[in-house]
Amino acid sequence: MKYPVREGIAKARHSAVHLEMRDMYTPDDPEFARWRAGHRYEGDPDTLPEWWGTWRDLVTETTARGVVMRRARVINEPVTDYIRYEHDMTFANVAAGELVRWLPRRQAADLVLPGTDLWMIDETAVLFTYFSGTGNVVDREWRTDAPVVEQVRAAFEAIWQRATPHEEYKPA
Numbered sequence: 001m002k003y004p005v006r007e008g009i010a011k012a013r014h015s016a017v018h019l020e021m022r023d024m025y026t027p028d029d030p031e032f033a034r035w036r037a038g039h040r041y042e043g044d045p046d047t048l049p050e051w052w053g054t055w056r057d058l059v060t061e062t063t064a065r066g067v068v069m070r071r072a073r074v075i076n077e078p079v080t081d082y083i084r085y086e087h088d089m090t091f092a093n094v095a096a097g098e099l100v101r102w103l104p105r106r107q108a109a110d111l112v113l114p115g116t117d118l119w120m121i122d123e124t125a126v127l128f129t130y131f132s133g134t135g136n137v138v139d140r141e142w143r144t145d146a147p148v149v150e151q152v153r154a155a156f157e158a159i160w161q162r163a164t165p166h167e168e169y170k171p172a
Contacts, residue, residue, distance in 0.1 A: 004140050008121045009062055009069075016062065017120045017156050018071040021113065023080045024135040035085045045092045056096040063097035071100045072159045074108050077172040082135075087171050094166055101163030104172070111158050118152060126152045 009016050026032070031049060041047050045056065063069055071093060075083050090100050119127040126149055130139040143149070 004127055004142065005119055006058055008119060008125065008127055008142075009058060009067075012062060012067045012121045013065075014067060014122050015120075016067055016069045016122075018069075019074070019114065019118050019120075019152075019156055019159065020071065021074045021117055022131060022135060023076050024082045025131075026136060027082075027134055031089075032082060032085050035088065036081060040088065041092075043091045045095045048092055052092060056092065059093070059096035059098055069098045070156075070160065071098050072103060072156060072163050073100070074103050074105055074113070074159060077104045077106065079171040084171050087166075087169070090166050100166040101160060102166065102169040103159050103163035107162055108159060111155065111162075112151075113155050113159070114152055120149070120152050120156065123153050124149060 045052070048056075059069060073083075073086070079087070087102070093100055114128070116131070117129045119129075121127070124144060126143045128141045128143065129137055130141070132138050
């Protein structure tokens with residue numbers, strides 16, 4: 001399974017939710033390096049790199065089928081440069097049809113959260129993503145056992161209720 005996230009989303013019928021809880025991903029990402037050097041896309045998704053087009057197309061097609069795509073990010077404040085970069089680039093996720101919210105970790109302290117980032121498809125399957133300490137993906141695992149799916153569903157909904165919509169969140 002080369003792209004398990006994309007394959008899961010392509011099969012989604014009702015919902016696809018993404019929970020992100022790291023403050024740094026793929027430290028060698030060339031786009032992040034360009035951003036750190038001052039490059040900005042100024043809110044125009046048409047100027048994004050070629051790889052973005054395949055994600056945009058997947059999200060657009062998925063939401064056109066009536067699938068609700070939500071992304072929640074639990075972050076530390078003050079935020080890292082990487083989170084500033086993600087925030088700056090999130091206009092593209094929103095333009096493609098994703099709903100995105102941000103929750104400072106301090107506001108999640110009393111919530112029971114999964115131990116790693118994940119995607120949940122149709123509240124029936126969860127794809128856990130495991131990272132190295134530096135933020136590179138090292139493995140993924142699908143889980144469909146009902147207790148795990150329910151724990152993830154409850155955690156995501158609790159985060160979503162507290163989180164701030166992207167349009168209102170300003171990184172500290």
